[in-house]
Amino acid sequence: MSVDRRHWLAGAAALALNTVPLGRALADEAFPTRPIMMWVPWAAGGATDLSLRLLAELAAPALGQPVVVGNRGGAGGTMAMPILQTAEPNGYTIAQMPQPVFRAPFIQQVLWDPIRDVTPIIQLSGVTFGVLVAQDSKLRKLEDLFEFARARPGELSIATNGIGTTPHLVLEALFTDRGLRYIHVPYKGTAELTLAVEGGQVMVGVNSSGFGPEVDAGRLRLLATMGAQRTRRWPQVPTLRESGFNIVAMSPYGLAGPRGLPPNVLAVLHDGFKKALFHPRFAENLARYDQEVAYLGPEDYAQACREEYEKERAAAGRLGVPRS
Template sequence: MFRHADAIKRIKVGDDVLRIKHQASRIARVVAIAVAGLSIHHGAIAADAWPAKPIKVIVPYTPGGSTDTVARVVFEKVSQSLGQPIVIENKPGANSTLGVGVVARSAPDGYTFVSVLAAYSANMSLYSKLSYKPTDLAPVAEMAELPLFLFSSKKLPVKTVAELVDYGKKHPDTLTFGSSGIGSSAHLTGERLAMESKVKMTHIPYNGSAPILPALVSGEISMAFDPLLVPMPHVKSGKINVLAVASAKRWPSEPNIPTMEESGFPGFVMSSWTGLLAPAGTPQPIIDRMAKEIAAATRNPDVTKKLTELGFIPVGGTPEEFRKLIERDTSRYGQIVKAGKITLD
């Protein structure tokens, strides 16, 4: 009898334990669901309250350059739409890696961004070690494309890309090309032309893009890939020549200039671009909101007019589209850097 009662007691205790365990499990599931719900809605809440204070966009180049210009034109309109000031802070140095590194280490709260050029992709291969990793930054949106045109000195007796290549083969070691610096889009585009044409072309790096035009006019360099705005008036006045544009399509305002593809180099599309990055971990709803604001700004007639006059093609787009562009150019520039044994270390 004692054993029977003891057994019943153990069974009841066991039932109580099971019931307690079941209740604990159910509570744990409820808590987990609640936490998950909070996580899901955290970004949305942050986006709803954002922006509650001024936003900072770091431009890792000097004032007045292409990245700086696009950032100021686009974010003036974005600021009006968001109802908060957007402060542009120039932090040049180390081929843009200094400013990018600052943002990579910034709080991912939606109040710090960095505007970059295509050099951001090239730097992944140009430096053996950077102060940041690609995973430290999140793509927001491409803002504008910057087509590169091939200009040549009048002292070079050529008016087409085919004539340029032919001249280079007949006069070895004579062709030179300038750029705004080692690792710039213009530099790597010139290297690609040299590789694909199998013509030796000596690179002459300058401290920025300003000295390139005088060097072209004087004949100090044979040619250069450069945006349209500054050199084109000198083409019109007969001081230099323009041979082609390294974009997928001809430039609307200059339809007589052929593309590099039309000039005998299939797939030769090497336009630069400018876009926006955020610190990794920035709430996705904030990134998406900023991307939409940028897209709306680039569609604004005043912004479109200003950017087009400066030689840019307004783009706008999604974070995913910008991510794919960065990955594509990281691979493309990486191949050129490796083949040309180019380094900035």
């Protein structure tokens, strides 16, 4: 064989190696070899943020790399979706998938799709929502809110963690559907919302159970919860359903990566976070916020995401919520 031919064959082989499809290259690559970035679409310091930071810490040993947590609060919990939409599908960028991402496309213009643009990794848990007032508030029960709204239209201020979130839509069902008016005050996170209710900046708060320590300490009073049954933590507090409203909300959430994660990368991420999910420390953390493990693997979680998306489509249609 001539020297020129050997050079040609060597060059052809190198070219072939450099043109292996990206998906196959990623599938063949060891994973992970560097830290993983996990985005939390809520402000730092809230219940979900603290829980996911612990999950990241517990998953790191199984993954063999640190999991770095970043916050992108605002827009009702949807700010991580543009990150997933544009990230490389290599497993180094993941994010929490809260319930509002399935609702947002039906109430506002977004450039991302919560089904098309992600790879579901694992469902983790759900949240307990509650209606809160300051301990010294004259509003003693849920019906007091409606009586106040009837007597003084547009004066009742109620805080949630954002436009289009589950608490916001519950309020629409409770008030607007009955011809009652209230002032909606959105906050980026649970911590600042509970402080606003406690300090009197707003009269009522509706949020997830990161408010638990404030309730247990006697600084906030819980008027109702939104689960199918009363909570074990506050068994004296009635549910919305018990109060005559056919509403149950628990907003299941999990983790997802960009569309097209290679199967081996998906498996590694799932296994690492599943081990963390069932760690005793994480179970204790969930109990602190009146949550429980609600595990689903990638296929079942993907199916659950599709079902939630269709439920939100139907709910938006019933409420007649316009896109902004």
